[in-house]
Amino acid sequence: xxxxxxxxxxxxxxxxxxxxxxxxxxxxxxxxxxxxxxxxxxxxxxxxxxxxxxxxxxxxxxxxxxxxxxxxxxxxxxxxxxxxxxxxxxxxxxxxxxxxxxxxxxxxxxxxxxxxxxxxxxxxxxxxxxxxxxxxxxxxxxxxxxxxxxxxxxxxxxxxxxxxxxxxxxxxxxxxxxxxxxxxxxxxxxxxxxxxxxxxxxxxxxxxxxxxxxxxxxxxxxxxxxxxxxxxxxxxxxxxxxxxxxxxxxxxxxxxxxxxxxxxxxxxxxxxxxxxxxxxxxxxxxxxxxxxxxxxxxxxxxxxxxxxxxxxxxxxxxxxxxxxxxxxxxxxxxxxxxxxxxxxxxxxxxxxxxxxxxxxxxxxxxxxxxxxxxxxxxxxxxxxxxxxxxxxxxxxxxxxxxxxxxxxxxxxxxxxxxxxxxxxxxxxxxxxxxxxxxxxxxxxxxxxxxxxxxxxxxxxxxxxxxxxxxxxxxxxxxxxxxxxxxxxxxxxxxxxxxxxxxxxxx
Numbered sequence: 001x002x003x004x005x006x007x008x009x010x011x012x013x014x015x016x017x018x019x020x021x022x023x024x025x026x027x028x029x030x031x032x033x034x035x036x037x038x039x040x041x042x043x044x045x046x047x048x049x050x051x052x053x054x055x056x057x058x059x060x061x062x063x064x065x066x067x068x069x070x071x072x073x074x075x076x077x078x079x080x081x082x083x084x085x086x087x088x089x090x091x092x093x094x095x096x097x098x099x100x101x102x103x104x105x106x107x108x109x110x111x112x113x114x115x116x117x118x119x120x121x122x123x124x125x126x127x128x129x130x131x132x133x134x135x136x137x138x139x140x141x142x143x144x145x146x147x148x149x150x151x152x153x154x155x156x157x158x159x160x161x162x163x164x165x166x167x168x169x170x171x172x173x174x175x176x177x178x179x180x181x182x183x184x185x186x187x188x189x190x191x192x193x194x195x196x197x198x199x200x201x202x203x204x205x206x207x208x209x210x211x212x213x214x215x216x217x218x219x220x221x222x223x224x225x226x227x228x229x230x231x232x233x234x235x236x237x238x239x240x241x242x243x244x245x246x247x248x249x250x251x252x253x254x255x256x257x258x259x260x261x262x263x264x265x266x267x268x269x270x271x272x273x274x275x276x277x278x279x280x281x282x283x284x285x286x287x288x289x290x291x292x293x294x295x296x297x298x299x300x301x302x303x304x305x306x307x308x309x310x311x312x313x314x315x316x317x318x319x320x321x322x323x324x325x326x327x328x329x330x331x332x333x334x335x336x337x338x339x340x341x342x343x344x345x346x347x348x349x350x351x352x353x354x355x356x357x358x359x360x361x362x363x364x365x366x367x368x369x370x371x372x373x374x375x376x377x378x379x380x381x382x383x384x385x386x387x388x389x390x391x392x393x394x395x396x397x398x399x400x401x402x403x404x405x406x407x408x409x410x411x412x413x414x415x416x417x418x419x420x421x422x423x424x425x426x427x428x429x430x431x432x433x434x435x436x437x438x439x440x441x442x443x444x445x446x447x448x449x450x451x452x453x454x455x456x457x458x459x460x461x462x463x464x465x466x467x468x469x470x471x472x473x474x475x476x477x478x479x480x481x482x483x484x485x486x487x488x489x490x491x492x493x494x495x496x497x498x499x500x501x502x503x504x505x506x
Contacts, residue, residue, distance in 0.1 A: 024170040024303075028295025031174030035181045036287040042185045043284050044350045047277070049192045056273035057140075057198060059264070059280035061147050061205075079103060079159065080302055083166025097224050097232035100163060104217070105234050107156045114155060118148030139199070146202035153209040160216035164223075165298050172219060180212035255394040259424055262398060263417035266405050275414050281350065282360035286368050289334050293372035296327045297379050304383035317441065324376050324452045329499060332456040333464070333491040335369030338362075340468045341484045348477040359415045367421030373453070374428045377436055384440065393432040397424035456495045463491045 047055045083096055164173035184205060191204045264283070267276045300323045307316040338345065339362050346361070347353045378390045401420035408416030437445035467487040471480075 024168065024295075024299035027170040027174045028298045031170075031177050031295070034178050036290065036292070038181055038185050039284055039287050040349065042189050043281065045189045045192065047281065047350065049196050050198065052274040052277035054198060056268075056277035056280060057143065058201075059277065059284075060268070061151070061202075079162045080166040080305070083163060083302075093224060094229055094232075097229065098235050100159075100220070100224065101232035102234050103159055104156065107159050111152045111155045115149050115152030118151065119145050121148075143198045143202060146199065146206060150202055150206045150209050153206065153213055157209075157213040157216050160213070160220045163220045164216075166302055167223060168302060169223065170299065176212065176216055176219070180208065183208045183211070255391055255398060259394050259398045259401070259420065262402055263405060263420050266402070266409060267414065267417050270406070270409055271414060275356075278354065278357050279360055279414050279417065282357045282364060285345070285349070285357075285361050286338070286364050289331065289338065289365065289368055289372065292330060292334060293327075293368075293375055296323065297375045299323075300376055301379040301383060304380055308383055320376070320380050320441075321448075321451060324373075324448070325499065327376055328373060328452050328456045329492060329495050331369060331372055332453075333460045333488055333495065335365050335372075336460045336464050337484060337488050337491070338365045340464050341480075341487075344471075344477075344480040344484065348481045356414055360418060363415060363418035364421055367418065367423075367425035370425030370429045371421070372425075374425075374432060377433060380440065381436060386439070389432065389435055389439075393428050393435075394424065397427055455499060459495045459498065460491050463487065463494065 043055075046058055050058060079099070161173050161177070164170070164176075187204055187208065188201055191201050194200075264276065264279060267279055300319070303319060303323075304316060307313075307319060342358045342362050342365075343353050346358055350357075381387065381390055397420065401423045404423070405417050405419050408419045410416070433448065434445055437443070437448070441448075464487060467483070467490075471483055475483075
Protein backbone atom coordinates (compact mmCIF):
# COMPACT_ATOMS: atom_id res chain seq x y z
CA UNK A 1 0.00 0.00 0.00
CA UNK A 2 2.77 2.41 0.98
CA UNK A 3 4.73 1.43 -2.13
CA UNK A 4 1.73 2.22 -4.34
CA UNK A 5 1.29 5.63 -2.71
CA UNK A 6 4.96 6.45 -3.20
CA UNK A 7 4.73 5.33 -6.82
CA UNK A 8 1.65 7.50 -7.42
CA UNK A 9 3.37 10.48 -5.77
CA UNK A 10 6.41 10.12 -8.03
CA UNK A 11 4.17 9.80 -11.09
CA UNK A 12 2.28 12.94 -10.10
CA UNK A 13 5.51 14.89 -9.68
CA UNK A 14 6.73 13.74 -13.11
CA UNK A 15 3.47 14.89 -14.68
CA UNK A 16 3.78 18.38 -13.25
CA UNK A 17 5.74 19.54 -16.27
CA UNK A 18 7.15 18.24 -19.54
CA UNK A 19 10.09 15.82 -19.58
CA UNK A 20 12.66 18.23 -20.97
CA UNK A 21 11.95 20.80 -18.27
CA UNK A 22 12.25 18.09 -15.62
CA UNK A 23 15.66 17.11 -16.99
CA UNK A 24 16.75 20.74 -17.12
CA UNK A 25 15.67 21.40 -13.54
CA UNK A 26 17.37 18.17 -12.46
CA UNK A 27 20.69 19.11 -14.05
CA UNK A 28 20.49 22.67 -12.77
CA UNK A 29 19.72 21.42 -9.27
CA UNK A 30 22.66 19.00 -9.46
CA UNK A 31 24.95 21.76 -10.68
CA UNK A 32 23.65 24.40 -8.28
CA UNK A 33 23.53 22.23 -5.18
CA UNK A 34 26.92 20.69 -5.99
CA UNK A 35 28.47 24.14 -6.32
CA UNK A 36 26.76 25.41 -3.18
CA UNK A 37 27.70 22.25 -1.29
CA UNK A 38 31.31 22.51 -2.43
CA UNK A 39 31.55 26.12 -1.25
CA UNK A 40 29.99 25.14 2.08
CA UNK A 41 32.47 22.27 2.50
CA UNK A 42 35.61 24.26 1.67
CA UNK A 43 34.69 27.39 3.63
CA UNK A 44 35.87 25.98 7.01
CA UNK A 45 39.18 25.12 5.33
CA UNK A 46 39.49 28.67 4.00
CA UNK A 47 38.67 30.17 7.40
CA UNK A 48 41.04 27.81 9.23
CA UNK A 49 44.03 28.45 6.96
CA UNK A 50 43.47 32.14 6.17
CA UNK A 51 41.89 33.40 9.39
CA UNK A 52 38.88 35.68 9.46
CA UNK A 53 40.75 38.59 7.84
CA UNK A 54 42.09 36.44 5.00
CA UNK A 55 38.66 34.94 4.40
CA UNK A 56 37.23 38.48 4.34
CA UNK A 57 39.56 39.25 1.40
CA UNK A 58 38.66 35.96 -0.27
CA UNK A 59 34.96 36.81 0.11
CA UNK A 60 35.59 39.95 -1.97
CA UNK A 61 36.65 37.71 -4.86
CA UNK A 62 33.45 35.67 -4.52
CA UNK A 63 31.43 38.88 -4.36
CA UNK A 64 33.21 40.44 -7.35
CA UNK A 65 32.36 37.40 -9.50
CA UNK A 66 28.71 38.36 -9.03
CA UNK A 67 29.28 42.09 -9.46
CA UNK A 68 30.83 41.40 -12.87
CA UNK A 69 27.29 40.80 -14.04
CA UNK A 70 26.92 44.58 -14.00
CA UNK A 71 28.90 44.56 -17.24
CA UNK A 72 26.55 42.07 -18.87
CA UNK A 73 24.39 44.92 -20.26
CA UNK A 74 21.46 42.50 -20.44
CA UNK A 75 23.07 40.62 -23.32
CA UNK A 76 23.16 37.33 -21.42
CA UNK A 77 19.40 37.32 -20.95
CA UNK A 78 18.94 38.31 -24.60
CA UNK A 79 21.11 35.37 -25.70
CA UNK A 80 18.96 32.96 -23.68
CA UNK A 81 15.71 34.37 -25.05
CA UNK A 82 16.83 34.48 -28.68
CA UNK A 83 18.43 31.04 -28.67
CA UNK A 84 15.39 29.51 -26.95
CA UNK A 85 13.02 30.99 -29.57
CA UNK A 86 14.90 29.40 -32.49
CA UNK A 87 13.25 26.81 -34.76
CA UNK A 88 16.71 25.32 -35.58
CA UNK A 89 16.64 26.21 -39.28
CA UNK A 90 19.89 27.21 -41.01
CA UNK A 91 18.72 30.83 -41.09
CA UNK A 92 18.17 30.81 -37.33
CA UNK A 93 21.49 29.08 -36.67
CA UNK A 94 23.35 31.64 -38.79
CA UNK A 95 21.59 34.40 -36.85
CA UNK A 96 22.70 32.75 -33.60
CA UNK A 97 26.28 32.49 -34.86
CA UNK A 98 26.33 36.16 -35.87
CA UNK A 99 24.76 37.17 -32.55
CA UNK A 100 27.27 35.11 -30.58
CA UNK A 101 30.25 36.44 -32.56
CA UNK A 102 29.04 40.00 -32.00
CA UNK A 103 28.43 39.49 -28.31
CA UNK A 104 31.66 37.64 -27.58
CA UNK A 105 33.65 40.39 -29.30
CA UNK A 106 32.01 42.92 -27.01
CA UNK A 107 32.54 40.70 -23.96
CA UNK A 108 36.23 40.10 -24.63
CA UNK A 109 36.78 43.82 -25.20
CA UNK A 110 35.15 44.52 -21.84
CA UNK A 111 37.26 41.79 -20.22
CA UNK A 112 40.50 43.41 -21.41
CA UNK A 113 39.36 46.84 -20.22
CA UNK A 114 38.27 45.31 -16.91
CA UNK A 115 41.64 43.69 -16.27
CA UNK A 116 43.49 46.95 -16.94
CA UNK A 117 41.12 49.02 -14.79
CA UNK A 118 41.05 46.66 -11.81
CA UNK A 119 44.79 46.03 -11.99
CA UNK A 120 45.65 49.71 -11.66
CA UNK A 121 42.90 50.34 -9.10
CA UNK A 122 44.10 47.52 -6.82
CA UNK A 123 46.63 49.68 -4.98
CA UNK A 124 44.22 52.48 -4.10
CA UNK A 125 41.49 50.01 -3.10
CA UNK A 126 43.84 48.09 -0.82
CA UNK A 127 45.18 51.21 0.87
CA UNK A 128 42.11 53.42 1.21
CA UNK A 129 39.18 50.98 1.44
CA UNK A 130 40.10 47.73 3.19
CA UNK A 131 41.02 47.66 6.87
CA UNK A 132 43.66 44.90 7.16
CA UNK A 133 46.23 44.33 9.91
CA UNK A 134 48.09 41.12 9.02
CA UNK A 135 49.18 41.79 5.42
CA UNK A 136 51.64 44.42 4.23
CA UNK A 137 50.49 46.95 1.68
CA UNK A 138 52.70 45.38 -0.99
CA UNK A 139 51.32 41.88 -0.31
CA UNK A 140 47.73 43.12 -0.41
CA UNK A 141 48.26 44.96 -3.72
CA UNK A 142 49.82 41.86 -5.31
CA UNK A 143 46.88 39.71 -4.21
CA UNK A 144 44.28 42.22 -5.44
CA UNK A 145 46.10 42.60 -8.78
CA UNK A 146 46.04 38.84 -9.40
CA UNK A 147 42.39 38.78 -8.33
CA UNK A 148 41.66 41.45 -10.97
CA UNK A 149 43.25 39.44 -13.80
CA UNK A 150 41.41 36.30 -12.71
CA UNK A 151 38.06 38.09 -12.65
CA UNK A 152 38.66 39.54 -16.11
CA UNK A 153 39.28 36.10 -17.62
CA UNK A 154 36.27 34.61 -15.82
CA UNK A 155 33.92 37.26 -17.20
CA UNK A 156 33.50 36.03 -20.84
CA UNK A 157 32.57 32.54 -19.62
CA UNK A 158 29.07 33.78 -18.73
CA UNK A 159 28.15 34.40 -22.37
CA UNK A 160 28.93 30.79 -23.32
CA UNK A 161 26.98 29.48 -20.31
CA UNK A 162 23.98 31.58 -21.34
CA UNK A 163 24.25 30.27 -24.90
CA UNK A 164 24.10 26.68 -23.62
CA UNK A 165 21.06 27.54 -21.46
CA UNK A 166 19.29 29.08 -24.46
CA UNK A 167 20.09 25.98 -26.51
CA UNK A 168 18.48 23.90 -23.72
CA UNK A 169 21.83 22.17 -23.16
CA UNK A 170 21.65 22.42 -19.39
CA UNK A 171 23.49 19.13 -18.89
CA UNK A 172 26.60 20.30 -20.74
CA UNK A 173 26.53 23.69 -19.06
CA UNK A 174 26.32 22.17 -15.59
CA UNK A 175 29.01 19.56 -16.24
CA UNK A 176 31.37 22.38 -17.24
CA UNK A 177 30.39 24.41 -14.16
CA UNK A 178 30.82 21.41 -11.84
CA UNK A 179 34.23 20.60 -13.31
CA UNK A 180 35.32 24.22 -13.06
CA UNK A 181 34.22 24.50 -9.44
CA UNK A 182 35.95 21.25 -8.48
CA UNK A 183 39.18 22.64 -9.92
CA UNK A 184 38.57 26.11 -8.49
CA UNK A 185 37.73 25.20 -4.89
CA UNK A 186 39.20 21.70 -4.55
CA UNK A 187 42.48 22.82 -6.05
CA UNK A 188 42.29 26.03 -4.02
CA UNK A 189 42.22 24.03 -0.79
CA UNK A 190 45.25 21.99 -1.93
CA UNK A 191 47.14 25.19 -2.74
CA UNK A 192 46.47 26.55 0.76
CA UNK A 193 47.55 23.24 2.30
CA UNK A 194 50.78 23.46 0.30
CA UNK A 195 51.38 27.15 0.93
CA UNK A 196 49.13 29.32 3.08
CA UNK A 197 49.33 32.34 0.79
CA UNK A 198 46.57 34.08 -1.16
CA UNK A 199 49.09 35.11 -3.84
CA UNK A 200 49.63 31.49 -4.93
CA UNK A 201 45.93 30.78 -4.45
CA UNK A 202 45.05 33.40 -7.08
CA UNK A 203 47.85 32.28 -9.40
CA UNK A 204 46.09 28.92 -9.51
CA UNK A 205 42.63 30.53 -9.92
CA UNK A 206 43.94 32.40 -12.94
CA UNK A 207 44.83 29.12 -14.67
CA UNK A 208 41.40 27.62 -13.86
CA UNK A 209 39.64 30.70 -15.28
CA UNK A 210 41.54 30.41 -18.56
CA UNK A 211 40.78 26.68 -18.88
CA UNK A 212 37.04 26.93 -18.13
CA UNK A 213 36.39 29.95 -20.36
CA UNK A 214 38.11 28.52 -23.42
CA UNK A 215 36.59 25.06 -22.94
CA UNK A 216 33.10 26.60 -22.78
CA UNK A 217 33.79 28.58 -25.94
CA UNK A 218 34.93 25.51 -27.89
CA UNK A 219 31.84 23.52 -26.88
CA UNK A 220 29.35 26.26 -27.83
CA UNK A 221 30.93 26.95 -31.22
CA UNK A 222 31.13 23.22 -31.96
CA UNK A 223 27.38 22.93 -31.35
CA UNK A 224 26.72 25.82 -33.75
CA UNK A 225 29.04 24.52 -36.48
CA UNK A 226 28.05 23.04 -39.83
CA UNK A 227 29.62 22.52 -43.27
CA UNK A 228 26.83 24.36 -45.08
CA UNK A 229 26.91 27.41 -42.82
CA UNK A 230 28.72 30.63 -43.71
CA UNK A 231 31.38 32.14 -41.47
CA UNK A 232 29.91 34.12 -38.54
CA UNK A 233 30.12 37.89 -38.90
CA UNK A 234 30.41 40.67 -36.33
CA UNK A 235 27.25 42.75 -36.77
CA UNK A 236 26.79 45.42 -34.16
CA UNK A 237 23.48 46.45 -35.74
CA UNK A 238 22.14 42.96 -34.95
CA UNK A 239 21.51 44.25 -31.44
CA UNK A 240 19.37 47.12 -32.75
CA UNK A 241 16.14 45.11 -32.76
CA UNK A 242 16.98 43.62 -29.39
CA UNK A 243 18.20 46.71 -27.58
CA UNK A 244 15.01 47.45 -25.63
CA UNK A 245 14.89 44.01 -24.05
CA UNK A 246 18.67 44.02 -23.56
CA UNK A 247 18.50 47.44 -21.91
CA UNK A 248 15.75 46.23 -19.59
CA UNK A 249 17.72 43.12 -18.68
CA UNK A 250 20.87 45.23 -18.24
CA UNK A 251 19.17 47.51 -15.75
CA UNK A 252 17.66 44.45 -14.05
CA UNK A 253 21.13 42.87 -13.73
CA UNK A 254 22.64 46.12 -12.49
CA UNK A 255 20.03 46.66 -9.79
CA UNK A 256 19.93 42.96 -8.82
CA UNK A 257 23.69 42.72 -8.39
CA UNK A 258 23.92 45.99 -6.48
CA UNK A 259 21.05 44.85 -4.28
CA UNK A 260 22.59 41.45 -3.57
CA UNK A 261 26.01 42.90 -2.74
CA UNK A 262 25.20 46.26 -1.14
CA UNK A 263 25.19 44.68 2.32
CA UNK A 264 28.81 43.49 2.06
CA UNK A 265 29.97 46.66 0.30
CA UNK A 266 28.60 48.71 3.20
CA UNK A 267 30.18 46.39 5.76
CA UNK A 268 33.57 46.39 4.00
CA UNK A 269 33.78 50.15 4.61
CA UNK A 270 32.24 50.44 8.09
CA UNK A 271 33.35 47.38 10.06
CA UNK A 272 36.72 45.58 10.40
CA UNK A 273 37.48 42.96 7.77
CA UNK A 274 37.09 40.25 10.43
CA UNK A 275 33.42 41.24 10.88
CA UNK A 276 33.00 41.17 7.10
CA UNK A 277 34.38 37.63 7.30
CA UNK A 278 31.65 36.65 9.80
CA UNK A 279 28.95 38.10 7.57
CA UNK A 280 30.49 36.33 4.57
CA UNK A 281 30.34 32.98 6.40
CA UNK A 282 26.62 33.49 7.13
CA UNK A 283 26.00 34.55 3.54
CA UNK A 284 27.93 31.55 2.23
CA UNK A 285 25.74 29.29 4.37
CA UNK A 286 22.71 30.53 2.41
CA UNK A 287 24.47 29.31 -0.74
CA UNK A 288 22.72 25.94 -0.85
CA UNK A 289 19.37 27.73 -0.83
CA UNK A 290 20.46 30.24 -3.45
CA UNK A 291 21.97 27.58 -5.69
CA UNK A 292 18.71 25.66 -5.29
CA UNK A 293 16.77 28.69 -6.55
CA UNK A 294 18.78 29.47 -9.69
CA UNK A 295 18.17 26.11 -11.42
CA UNK A 296 14.45 26.81 -11.70
CA UNK A 297 15.05 30.18 -13.34
CA UNK A 298 17.59 28.69 -15.75
CA UNK A 299 15.23 25.88 -16.75
CA UNK A 300 11.94 27.74 -17.03
CA UNK A 301 12.89 31.18 -18.40
CA UNK A 302 13.79 29.69 -21.81
CA UNK A 303 10.74 27.41 -21.56
CA UNK A 304 8.40 30.36 -20.97
CA UNK A 305 10.03 32.23 -23.88
CA UNK A 306 9.61 29.17 -26.12
CA UNK A 307 5.87 28.84 -25.33
CA UNK A 308 5.32 32.58 -25.93
CA UNK A 309 7.06 32.33 -29.32
CA UNK A 310 4.66 29.47 -30.17
CA UNK A 311 1.64 31.47 -28.98
CA UNK A 312 0.59 28.65 -26.62
CA UNK A 313 -0.57 30.80 -23.70
CA UNK A 314 -2.75 28.15 -22.09
CA UNK A 315 0.21 25.78 -21.76
CA UNK A 316 2.30 28.73 -20.58
CA UNK A 317 -0.10 29.44 -17.71
CA UNK A 318 -0.13 25.78 -16.63
CA UNK A 319 3.65 25.55 -16.90
CA UNK A 320 4.04 28.70 -14.81
CA UNK A 321 1.86 27.59 -11.90
CA UNK A 322 3.23 24.04 -11.90
CA UNK A 323 6.84 25.22 -11.96
CA UNK A 324 6.16 27.67 -9.11
CA UNK A 325 4.61 24.81 -7.10
CA UNK A 326 7.65 22.58 -7.60
CA UNK A 327 9.99 25.41 -6.64
CA UNK A 328 8.04 26.22 -3.47
CA UNK A 329 8.04 22.55 -2.40
CA UNK A 330 11.86 22.59 -2.55
CA UNK A 331 12.69 26.12 -1.37
CA UNK A 332 10.30 26.69 1.53
CA UNK A 333 11.32 23.58 3.55
CA UNK A 334 15.01 24.39 3.02
CA UNK A 335 14.51 27.97 4.22
CA UNK A 336 12.53 27.00 7.32
CA UNK A 337 14.96 24.19 8.21
CA UNK A 338 17.86 26.65 7.92
CA UNK A 339 16.14 29.13 10.22
CA UNK A 340 15.00 26.56 12.79
CA UNK A 341 18.22 24.55 13.05
CA UNK A 342 20.77 27.33 12.48
CA UNK A 343 22.82 26.79 15.69
CA UNK A 344 23.19 23.05 15.06
CA UNK A 345 24.08 23.61 11.38
CA UNK A 346 26.90 26.04 12.20
CA UNK A 347 28.18 23.85 15.02
CA UNK A 348 28.47 21.00 12.53
CA UNK A 349 29.85 23.12 9.70
CA UNK A 350 32.52 25.38 11.19
CA UNK A 351 32.89 23.75 14.62
CA UNK A 352 31.49 26.57 16.74
CA UNK A 353 28.30 28.54 17.20
CA UNK A 354 29.00 32.26 16.85
CA UNK A 355 25.92 34.34 17.88
CA UNK A 356 26.61 37.04 15.27
CA UNK A 357 26.90 34.53 12.44
CA UNK A 358 23.70 32.71 13.49
CA UNK A 359 21.75 35.97 13.83
CA UNK A 360 22.90 37.20 10.42
CA UNK A 361 22.10 33.85 8.82
CA UNK A 362 18.56 33.71 10.21
CA UNK A 363 17.74 37.19 8.97
CA UNK A 364 19.29 36.51 5.56
CA UNK A 365 17.40 33.25 5.13
CA UNK A 366 14.05 35.03 5.54
CA UNK A 367 14.82 37.62 2.89
CA UNK A 368 16.47 35.17 0.47
CA UNK A 369 13.63 32.64 0.71
CA UNK A 370 11.01 35.31 -0.02
CA UNK A 371 12.98 36.85 -2.89
CA UNK A 372 13.91 33.40 -4.24
CA UNK A 373 10.26 32.44 -4.64
CA UNK A 374 9.89 35.45 -6.95
CA UNK A 375 12.51 34.34 -9.47
CA UNK A 376 9.96 32.45 -11.58
CA UNK A 377 7.42 35.31 -11.57
CA UNK A 378 10.32 37.54 -12.68
CA UNK A 379 11.19 35.04 -15.43
CA UNK A 380 7.53 35.04 -16.53
CA UNK A 381 7.60 38.83 -16.81
CA UNK A 382 10.91 38.83 -18.69
CA UNK A 383 9.72 36.16 -21.12
CA UNK A 384 6.91 38.58 -22.03
CA UNK A 385 9.51 41.31 -22.58
CA UNK A 386 8.35 43.17 -19.44
CA UNK A 387 11.38 44.05 -17.33
CA UNK A 388 10.37 47.32 -15.67
CA UNK A 389 8.36 46.01 -12.70
CA UNK A 390 11.20 43.83 -11.42
CA UNK A 391 13.57 46.78 -11.81
CA UNK A 392 11.28 49.13 -9.86
CA UNK A 393 10.83 46.63 -7.02
CA UNK A 394 14.54 45.95 -6.64
CA UNK A 395 15.42 49.62 -7.14
CA UNK A 396 12.97 50.64 -4.42
CA UNK A 397 14.43 48.09 -2.00
CA UNK A 398 17.94 49.33 -2.83
CA UNK A 399 17.13 53.04 -2.45
CA UNK A 400 15.37 52.47 0.86
CA UNK A 401 17.68 49.72 2.04
CA UNK A 402 21.09 51.40 1.74
CA UNK A 403 20.49 54.34 4.13
CA UNK A 404 18.52 52.10 6.51
CA UNK A 405 21.35 49.52 6.41
CA UNK A 406 24.02 52.16 7.17
CA UNK A 407 22.00 53.33 10.18
CA UNK A 408 21.19 49.76 11.22
CA UNK A 409 24.84 48.64 11.09
CA UNK A 410 25.93 51.61 13.21
CA UNK A 411 23.21 50.83 15.77
CA UNK A 412 22.93 47.03 15.76
CA UNK A 413 26.26 45.92 14.33
CA UNK A 414 26.98 43.44 11.54
CA UNK A 415 23.47 41.94 11.48
CA UNK A 416 22.02 45.34 10.58
CA UNK A 417 23.17 44.94 6.96
CA UNK A 418 20.58 42.21 6.40
CA UNK A 419 17.81 44.82 6.29
CA UNK A 420 18.38 45.19 2.54
CA UNK A 421 17.51 41.52 1.92
CA UNK A 422 14.50 41.69 4.23
CA UNK A 423 13.08 44.75 2.45
CA UNK A 424 13.66 43.17 -0.95
CA UNK A 425 12.19 39.76 -0.17
CA UNK A 426 9.10 40.84 1.75
CA UNK A 427 8.15 43.69 -0.61
CA UNK A 428 8.66 41.50 -3.69
CA UNK A 429 6.46 38.63 -2.55
CA UNK A 430 3.66 41.01 -1.55
CA UNK A 431 3.57 44.30 -3.50
CA UNK A 432 5.57 43.03 -6.48
CA UNK A 433 3.44 39.93 -6.96
CA UNK A 434 0.22 41.98 -6.67
CA UNK A 435 1.40 44.48 -9.31
CA UNK A 436 2.40 41.64 -11.64
CA UNK A 437 -1.07 40.09 -11.44
CA UNK A 438 -2.69 43.39 -12.28
CA UNK A 439 -1.17 43.09 -15.78
CA UNK A 440 -0.36 39.41 -16.32
CA UNK A 441 -2.57 36.57 -15.08
CA UNK A 442 -5.26 39.03 -14.04
CA UNK A 443 -7.47 37.87 -11.19
CA UNK A 444 -5.15 35.06 -10.05
CA UNK A 445 -3.16 36.88 -7.39
CA UNK A 446 -4.73 35.01 -4.44
CA UNK A 447 -4.62 31.75 -6.41
CA UNK A 448 -0.83 31.98 -6.45
CA UNK A 449 -0.72 32.18 -2.65
CA UNK A 450 -3.28 29.40 -2.29
CA UNK A 451 -1.87 26.91 -4.81
CA UNK A 452 1.84 27.74 -4.61
CA UNK A 453 2.62 29.02 -1.13
CA UNK A 454 0.05 27.72 1.36
CA UNK A 455 0.62 23.94 1.32
CA UNK A 456 4.44 23.80 1.62
CA UNK A 457 4.44 26.67 4.14
CA UNK A 458 1.89 25.08 6.50
CA UNK A 459 3.38 21.57 6.31
CA UNK A 460 6.97 22.81 6.68
CA UNK A 461 6.26 24.98 9.73
CA UNK A 462 4.31 22.16 11.41
CA UNK A 463 6.82 19.33 10.84
CA UNK A 464 9.95 21.39 11.47
CA UNK A 465 8.56 22.94 14.66
CA UNK A 466 7.68 19.48 16.02
CA UNK A 467 11.08 18.11 14.96
CA UNK A 468 12.93 20.99 16.65
CA UNK A 469 10.95 20.43 19.86
CA UNK A 470 11.60 16.66 19.89
CA UNK A 471 15.28 16.88 18.92
CA UNK A 472 17.40 15.39 21.73
CA UNK A 473 19.73 17.81 23.48
CA UNK A 474 23.50 17.29 23.81
CA UNK A 475 23.84 14.72 21.02
CA UNK A 476 26.90 14.77 18.76
CA UNK A 477 27.12 16.77 15.55
CA UNK A 478 26.61 13.81 13.22
CA UNK A 479 23.41 12.77 14.96
CA UNK A 480 22.19 16.38 14.80
CA UNK A 481 22.83 16.67 11.08
CA UNK A 482 21.23 13.27 10.45
CA UNK A 483 18.15 14.37 12.40
CA UNK A 484 17.95 17.59 10.34
CA UNK A 485 18.40 15.72 7.04
CA UNK A 486 15.64 13.22 7.90
CA UNK A 487 13.38 16.14 8.90
CA UNK A 488 13.96 17.74 5.51
CA UNK A 489 13.27 14.52 3.60
CA UNK A 490 10.05 13.92 5.56
CA UNK A 491 8.91 17.52 5.05
CA UNK A 492 9.43 17.49 1.28
CA UNK A 493 7.99 13.96 1.00
CA UNK A 494 4.82 14.82 2.92
CA UNK A 495 4.38 18.01 0.89
CA UNK A 496 4.76 16.10 -2.38
CA UNK A 497 2.24 13.50 -1.20
CA UNK A 498 -0.48 16.03 -0.33
CA UNK A 499 0.26 18.06 -3.46
CA UNK A 500 -0.20 14.95 -5.61
CA UNK A 501 -3.53 14.22 -3.87
CA UNK A 502 -4.65 17.79 -4.57
CA UNK A 503 -3.74 17.42 -8.25
CA UNK A 504 -5.58 14.10 -8.41
CA UNK A 505 -8.78 15.70 -7.08
CA UNK A 506 -8.56 18.32 -9.83
